[in-house]
Amino acid sequence: MNLLSVSNLNVSFRLKHQDLAALIDISFTLNRGERIAIVGESGAGKSVLGFSIVNLIGKPGHIESGSIKLENKELTTMNLRQLQEVRGKRIAMIFQDPMMTLNPVITIGDQLVETIRSHTKISYKDARNIAIEKLHHVQISSAEKRFYQYPHELSGGMRQRVIIASVLLLNPDIIIADEPTTALDVTIQAEILQLLLTICRDNGVALVLISHDLGVVSKVAERTLVMYAGRVVEEGPTLEIINDPQHPYTQGLLNALPQMTLPGQRLNQIKGNMPSLAERPTGCAFHPRCPYATPRCKQEQPGFIHSGESSVACFMVEDMLSEFADQSDQEVNE
């Protein structure tokens, strides 16, 4: 049984005059201990997806239809109290900016203890011991001292470690990490990612890594979902996606990565911008920026084509496959 299964999830933002679809028909599953990544440009709906898993989309956003199941419990219909049980205890979340995620006026220790005590009835002393143990776990030096310090007394990387410790407090099954390393500098990024990876591996925690950085993703995730304008456009094992991207958008993202081997070249970029929610193009939302766009792309939304473990939503791939099939048919006939 899947630990988390999201099926046909539609999320929209209800404005005065119209409903803007932020997520359209998202489906994916997550197994116990699996690590998946969600990639895409800003505005693709990655964070909205992360928040909707814990049913915490800010107003005016709301889940239009679809289901999110944690084992066999439906999360979309839970009331607040049930959700508070799930949040933190089963599914925990790490945010982008560690400066902002910790409350500036409460000591680190108190914030950690509070999290434990809001879910389990244990004494302050026991909670404190757990918290210090977890601080050790995320390799914070002199954890006893840090326990009594305020967030501003720590460096950025240290703070992100504290946050990782805080999500570990209740031994969740799933950690959703929303761009956990974006606000950190490159050397610390690697450390934090490594830490996150080992922690997930050692404790069998499933990870949903939200990122725009395919480099980061390739180090951590086993499976990758590529999102564009609220839809999943390609899904599959990370290695396959990086080595053999099918969707033109994924290809574009990979081309845009700086290459250490080719000095002195301009970086490739995908021309144009992600469309805003209000101006979603008809058909395949990527067609205005796609170098291979055909008239058909403007009218129809491509369905998923599955091949092996991966699937992709693009007419070009579909055409290529059918041509290939025709050719082999002909060969067989001849």
Add this chain to the structure above:
Amino acid sequence: MRHLKKDLIHPTSVSRWSHIWSGFIGDKLAVLSLVIFVFYCLFALMAPLVAPFDINDPAFMDLMNAEIAPSWISNDSRFLLGTDAQGRDLLSVILYGTRLSLTIGVCAVLIQATLGICIGLVAGYSGGRVDNFLMRCADIQLSFSTMMVAIVFLAIFQSLFGIAMYQQLAMIILILVIGLTEWPLFARTIRASVLAEKQKEYVDAARVMGISSKRIMFRHILPNTLSPVLVIFTVQIANAIVAEAALSFLGLGMPATEPSLGSLISAGFSYMFAGSWWICVIPSLTLIVLILVMNLLGDWLRDHLNPRVYKD
């Protein structure tokens, strides 16, 4: 080099407070205000010990001693600031009066703050209809002036329950009336800060960790919104004391047997032009200085606690 390296590091909370403190010490006006204010508070607290006479002692009132001028005019060394129309030592009465005024001011503002903070927090955090409803209540409350509500309420109370009953409960009623009418100021300020704080990620993070809304409001958001409250707090105490004095002056405040600064001024006013100016002028000066130092302190706090005008 005036700026040492220490100053360039972003301010930690300890050094922020020590920074504020050193700025405070450098500001002579602020220090003077604080000294005078502490002086007032000490004398008010210790009034029964410091005052030369006990105002609750019936022997204290002696009409033979009525309207004696301050000692530097009358050369009567028994009464430093002279006596009032009932023959009470003005210094003692003023000490007790200050004590009463400060008590009423502080208690009334505590009520205002509690009400205002709770309402503002709930309104800001819940948003939507709850917010709309509570803030419209605040608007309605603000559209009645405090004075009007207080006058109407106190007048009705006096005529319903009689003067005797009123005199017993005067202090509590004054505190309640002033406390209950001015909460919108706190509510609005808190709500505005809550709206800003609510957007920050630590609130999301707390919600994601499954912490209850009540805890998020009071433990996470509230401490981050307190510095404007501190400023309003000082200014509002001054306002409450003035409101109480005004009501007493109109004869709706403290009874003459238990005089606050306002009722002293009111009582002395009738003797103003009969030559006994000190009965009115000395309590007035006491009140003016008290209000002035509180407002100066409030201004100073506003200038220095507000991060937007956080100056070096």
